[in-house]
Each structure stands twice: as C-alpha cells, then as structure tokens.
Amino acid sequence: MRKDPNPLNRRTFVLGGLAAAAGAVALPGASSSAPARRGAGIQALRFPFELGVASGDPTPDGVVLWTRLAPAPLNTGGHGGMPNADVAVEWQVATDATFGTGAIVASGTQIARYAEAHSVHAEPTGLQPGREYFYRFRADGHLSPVGRTVTAPAAGSMPAQLRFAFASCQHFEQGWYHAHSGIAADRPDLVLFLGDYIYENTSSGLEDVRGYVLSDEADTLTEYRHRYAQYRTDPNLQAAHAAAPWLVVFDDHELENNWNSTNQSAARRQAAFQAFYENMPLRAAQRPVSSSMLLYRRLQWGTLARFHLLDTRQYRAPQALPLSCSVMRDPARTIAGAAQEQWLLQAFEQHPARWDLLGQQVFFAQRDDDGLRGTCDQSTDAWDGYAATRDRIAAGWVQRGVPNMVVLTGDVHRHWAADLRLDYYNHSSPIIGTELVTTSITSGGRGGGSAPSAGWLANNPHIKYTQDQRGYVRATLTPDLLTAEFMIVTPSVVASTATTAMDRRFAVQAGRPGLQPA
Amino acid sequence: MRRRVWLLATAVVAGLLVPSAAPAVADSSQCSIAASGAASCAARAEFVSLGEHLLVEDRVADGHSAVARYWLKGGTGPFHVWNSGGAGTTVDHNLELPEGSWIFYQVCVGEFGLRDVWTSTCSAGVTDYA
Numbered sequence: 001m002r003k004d005p006n007p008l009n010r011r012t013f014v015l016g017g018l019a020a021a022a023g024a025v026a027l028p029g030a031s032s033s034a035p036a037r038r039g040a041g042i043q044a045l046r047f048p049f050e051l052g053v054a055s056g057d058p059t060p061d062g063v064v065l066w067t068r069l070a071p072a073p074l075n076t077g078g079h080g081g082m083p084n085a086d087v088a089v090e091w092q093v094a095t096d097a098t099f100g101t102g103a104i105v106a107s108g109t110q111i112a113r114y115a116e117a118h119s120v121h122a123e124p125t126g127l128q129p130g131r132e133y134f135y136r137f138r139a140d141g142h143l144s145p146v147g148r149t150v151t152a153p154a155a156g157s158m159p160a161q162l163r164f165a166f167a168s169c170q171h172f173e174q175g176w177y178h179a180h181s182g183i184a185a186d187r188p189d190l191v192l193f194l195g196d197y198i199y200e201n202t203s204s205g206l207e208d209v210r211g212y213v214l215s216d217e218a219d220t221l222t223e224y225r226h227r228y229a230q231y232r233t234d235p236n237l238q239a240a241h242a243a244a245p246w247l248v249v250f251d252d253h254e255l256e257n258n259w260n261s262t263n264q265s266a267a268r269r270q271a272a273f274q275a276f277y278e279n280m281p282l283r284a285a286q287r288p289v290s291s292s293m294l295l296y297r298r299l300q301w302g303t304l305a306r307f308h309l310l311d312t313r314q315y316r317a318p319q320a321l322p323l324s325c326s327v328m329r330d331p332a333r334t335i336a337g338a339a340q341e342q343w344l345l346q347a348f349e350q351h352p353a354r355w356d357l358l359g360q361q362v363f364f365a366q367r368d369d370d371g372l373r374g375t376c377d378q379s380t381d382a383w384d385g386y387a388a389t390r391d392r393i394a395a396g397w398v399q400r401g402v403p404n405m406v407v408l409t410g411d412v413h414r415h416w417a418a419d420l421r422l423d424y425y426n427h428s429s430p431i432i433g434t435e436l437v438t439t440s441i442t443s444g445g446r447g448g449g450s451a452p453s454a455g456w457l458a459n460n461p462h463i464k465y466t467q468d469q470r471g472y473v474r475a476t477l478t479p480d481l482l483t484a485e486f487m488i489v490t491p492s493v494v495a496s497t498a499t500t501a502m503d504r505r506f507a508v509q510a511g512r513p514g515l516q517p518a
Numbered sequence: 519m520r521r522r523v524w525l526l527a528t529a530v531v532a533g534l535l536v537p538s539a540a541p542a543v544a545d546s547s548q549c550s551i552a553a554s555g556a557a558s559c560a561a562r563a564e565f566v567s568l569g570e571h572l573l574v575e576d577r578v579a580d581g582h583s584a585v586a587r588y589w590l591k592g593g594t595g596p597f598h599v600w601n602s603g604g605a606g607t608t609v610d611h612n613l614e615l616p617e618g619s620w621i622f623y624q625v626c627v628g629e630f631g632l633r634d635v636w637t638s639t640c641s642a643g644v645t646d647y648a
Binding site for chain 2: 237
C-alpha cells in the first residue's frame with residue numbers, strides 16, 4: 001500500500017526538523033549547487049503553501065499530487081521568495097481529511113528543486129480504485145492545506161456514474177473566480193481544464209477587478225512563473241484545485257496568442273512548457289524535454305468513460321489566411337500532427353468504454369457564417385481551419401464504431417452545444433456525436449454580447465445553444481445518459497459577490513447521438 | 519511507520535527549541551528608481567508590521583507625487599496609496615491585515631491628479647507579513 005520512492009531517512013528528517021528551527025536544514029538528494037544544510041544567512045521558511053495544493057491524472061491505483069513552495073508568491077524573481085536551495089517536502093495520502101490513526105495509506109518525500117521553482121509532483125501508487133482520498137504536504141515544519149482527490153475505478157468495472165466539470169480561459173484581470181467557487185462546491189470526481197489557464201499578454205491596464213504585478217507580456221521563464229504564481233494566489237482557484245483531481249491541457253495563451261508549430265522560438269516554447277509543467281498537477285511523463293512536451297494522453301474511467309486529452313497547438317500547421325478554402329481544406333495540413341492523429345485513430349479501434357470524450361482546446365464543429373460551402377468564412381484557428389484533420393478523425397470514429405463520442409471544448413468564451421455531423425452543409429447528414437463548449441471562467445469580463453442571429457443559426461442548425469456569460473459546465477455520465485449543465489456566474493464576474501446558476505441543461509442518450517433538452 | 523517518524527521529528531524539534539512561528543524580520547522598505555525624469559528614491563515606502571502600516575514618503579521636491587501600490591493575500595490588488603503632500607511629507611496608511619497574511623508592495627513616482635503611476639519608476643517590490 002505504501003509507496004515511498006524517495007524515503008526520508010529518519011536521522012536526516014530529525015536533523016532537518018531540528019535544523020529547521022535552528023536555521024539549517026538537511027536536504028536529502030539536494031543538488032550539488034545547494035547547501036546540504038541550511039547555512040548561516042538562510043532563514044526558516046515562512047508559510048510556503050501560498051499557492052495551494054492540487055492533484056491530477058488519476059489512475060485506478062494512484063494520482064499525481066502537486067504543490068509549489070512560494071512564501072512570497074508575488075516577488076518578481078519568479079521563485080516566490082524561496083532561497084536558492086532545494087527543499088525536502090513530505091506528502092501524505094489518507095482515507096479521511098483528519099489524517100487520523102490508521103487513515104494514512106501512503107507517504108513519501110519529494111525534493112522541491114530551486115531549478116524547478118520548488119514545484120512538487122509526487123506520484124503515489126498502491127491506492128484503492130474508485131475511492132476518495134485526502135492529501136497534504138509538509139515543508140520545513142509547515143503543513144499545507146488538505147486536498148481531496150479521487151482514484152479512477154478499477155479496470156473493467158462499470159461505475160454507476162461520473163460527475164465531472166470542465167472549464168477554460170481564466171484571465172486574471174477580467175474577473176473574480178466565482179466559477180471556481182462553484183466547481184469547488186460541486187466536489188466533482190474530475191475537473192478538466194481545457195486551456196488558457198494564464199494569459200501571457202500585456203496587462204490591459206484597465207484592471208477590471210485586479211491587475212498584474214508584471215504588466216509586460218510574459219515571454220521568459222521568470223515571467224511565466226510569476227504569472228502562474230499570481231493567478232494561483234486566488235482562493236477560489238485554490239479551492240477548485242483542492243476539491244478534485246484535474247486533467248489539464250494548454251491552449252495558446254500559456255505561450256502566446258494563436259501560436260502554432262512554426263511561429264515560436266525554441267527558447268520561448270521551452271520557457272512556457274517548463275512553467276506550465278511546474279504549475280500543473282502533471283505526471284513525470286509530461287515533463288518537458290527541451291522545447292517539446294508530451295501533453296496528449298489518455299485516461300480511463302472504468303468501462304464508463306475514456307478521456308482522450310489532445311494537444312492542438314504544438315503540432316499544428318500555421319493558420320490559414322481568412323477565407324482561403326484551398327488552404328483550410330488542404331489534406332496535408334494538420335491541427336494535431338500525424339503521430340497524435342494516428343494515436344487517436346488507433347484508439348478508436350478498441351471500445352473499452354461506453355463513452356469516449358475528447359478533451360481539447362478549440363471549436364470542433366463547423367461554424368460557417370453564410371452556410372455556403374465555397375466561401376469558408378470560418379475561424380482559421382479552430383478545427384474549421386484544418387477541416388481535413390477533422391474529417392479524418394470524425395470519419396475515423398464512425399468507421400471504427402466508437403459508440404458514443406463527446407467533444408469537450410474551451411477557447412471561445414461562450415457556452416455552446418452542438419450536434420456533430422460528417423457534413424455540416426447537408427443538414428440531414430447523420431449526427432455522429434456531441435460537442436459541449438464551456439464558456440470562460442472570466443475571460444471577456446461581463447459578457448452579455450449579442451447572440452448569433454436567426455440567419456446565422458439557420459445556416460448552422462447543428463448549433464443548439466449559445467450563451468455569452470462566464471461560468472463552467474458540469475456533467476454527469478452514467479452508462480445510459482450524459483447530462484450537461486451549463487453554469488453561469490450571476491450577476492457577473494466583475495461583482496465581488498456572485499453565485500453560479502444553471503442556465504441550460506442538455507442530455508445525450510447512449511446509442512442515440514444528438515442533444516436533447518433536459 | 520512514516521506517520522510515527524513525522525510525529526517524532528516534530529517532537530524532537532518541540533522538545534529542544536522554542537522557535538517562533540516565523541522569524542523576526544526588520545520592517546521592510548523600498549525606494550523608487552530613477553526614470554522618467556524622477557530622481558532615485560524620490561519616493562520611499564516602508565511597511566511597519568506592528569499594526570500593519572504602510573508609510574509613503576515624498577522625498578524630493580520635483581512637483582510629482584509618491585505612490586505605493588500593493589497586492590494582498592487572496593489575489594487582490596493593486597491598491598494605491600498616494601502622497602501628494604509634497605517633499606518631506608509622509609502618508610500613513612493603516613491596513614489592519616489579518617494575522618498570517620502578507621502584502622506585496624512597490625513604490626513609484628506618479629501624477630496624483632491623473633492617478634498616473636509612472637511604472638518605470640516603480641521599485642521591484644517586496645513581500646512583508648502581518
């Protein structure tokens with residue numbers, strides 16, 4: 001049951017604890033550049049868990065636990081006020097939130113390294129499938145807040161239900177994180193965050209509700225680290241992380257607006273990926289290697305659900321110019337890259353779960369302003385701009401008999417719900433799946449923009465719902481039914497006090513694709 | 519047993535030493551930097567932990583104001599404390615922060631009338647604790 005890949009020597013720990021109080025600390029496994037013990041002039045740490053705790057990527061027997069030590073998170077060096085030394089951080093997993101006698105089922109020690117902004121990614125194994133756990137950290141005598149997490153059901157088992165939320169786009173300056181408060185209160189089994197966790201761009205200067213310390217565009221490791229730290233000072237975001245395991249992917253603003261495989265320097269990619277990894281509950285398999293990061297991955301939830309988490313940024317061809325049909329439909333262009341596309345299509349050949357869900361970044365269904373096949377007045381950054389990839393993947397799941405496909409999307413700062421078709425210009429083309437698009441947590445601020453016109457909706461009859469308010473989507477999945485509730489913040493994200501409320505509910509029956517009001 | 523070790527270690531520390539919850543640290547201060555026609559340290563701010571006072575001093579008769587901007591634990595800020603009283607004056611801003619919280623602050627030169635902070639003069643900033 002216990003898993004301790006880096007056991008803390010008792011003598012070392014006692015010395016460390018003693019030294020912590022006296023002004024020196026022992027650091028098992030510390031890098032050669034760091035002092036073995038805290039030397040003169042290195043003070044005891046202030047409370048270092050100002051960025052909270054998180055968990056992610058659960059399996060039937062484990063989960064990744066995350067924290068990042070930062071007693072002064074807004075200090076501008078990017079290290080959150082931590083000294084230039086590595087620090088031993090203990091972690092515990094328990095079956096109850098009080099960590100009472102007999103409740104602790106796993107524990108260990110990780111080294112929070114200065115070179116990785118004192119982030120901690122612990123991967124306990126040996127946990128029981130399909131159950132709730134609690135976890136915490138300790139560093140230099142300080143105890144972290146307690147987080148709640150959930151392991152995936154046992155392989156081959158069919159759970160009665162899965163409750164999950166998904167969200168995206170949380171511009172720090174443009175609103176309060178009331179939506180995260182709603183997610184935390186829901187205590188779901190899983191949270192998917194589908195990109196734009198931070199915004200790299202220059203401060204608007206408007207400071208709708210709050211402002212950045214570093215107002216210039218983030219494009220270095222120090223600046224990205226600082227930007228993440230400032231976002232993570234938000235208590236509602238911390239609460240949502242502590243409430244459930246998250247599955248995270250990045251979109252564009254974790255690096256730069258609308259980036260693709262060719263328009264960023266290796267140095268900037270490396271800096272952005274490193275900071276993303278340091279600040280997310282990701283496994284070691286996702287640790288960046290130079291200017292690359294293996295972000296696409298799969299998670300199984302018994303025989304009920306299978307999540308395919310996609311990366312539609314790192315391998316995509318440059319965006320087409322507007323209205324350029326020949327480029328947008330060029331089968332040689334890709335949004336996913338050949339390797340990821342094959343990885344996905346090969347998975348479609350097996351059907352280990354009742355539901356398949358693609359967790360990804362940009363709008364999948366077609367959105368065509370005039371409804372005419374020859375004009376391509378569509379988004380060039382979304383799957384519309386890479387229509388051949390979309391066609392291959394959609395046909396791929398149809399031809400391979402994937403039973404129930406649901407695409408989960410972020411990016412566009414509105415709620416949307418859509419039926420998926422093989423040919424959107426043919427309004428009687430069979431429905432082959434469902435797309436649920438979450439609005440932003442805050443990006444776009446107050447919202448309330450104009451709704452699509454009746455003419456636009458007539459050109460896109462597969463679109464069943466849209467709402468320009470901030471919020472998130474919460475969903476319940478059973479063997480027979482997917483229920484999605486589109487949650488909105490009311491009165492708005494710029495109000496210091498607000499709540500969340502359901503705006504619309506849809507259902508999808510297993511074996512019968514298509515959105516139904518519920 | 520890992521949990522037992524954890525408790526033992528704590529006991530050893532508690533039995534031999536009586537450390538304070540946090541180290542005693544002198545009150546922090548910041549100086550604005552020279553830029554945009556403002557002299558070095560034309561504005562100065564100091565945080566006094568006892569009672570959580572942020573003092574903002576205008577130190578140069580340059581026709582400009584001193585301003586501190588600060589962020590607080592909980593993801594809020596920036597808040598601004600202006601001193602438009604002229605050279606040699608100090609504004610005392612009482613924050614009344616809860617115990618265990620922190621403040622990150624910078625000090626800058628600016629124009630009070632336009633509420634224009636000259637960000638190029640802002641100090642790097644420092645975190646201090648209630």
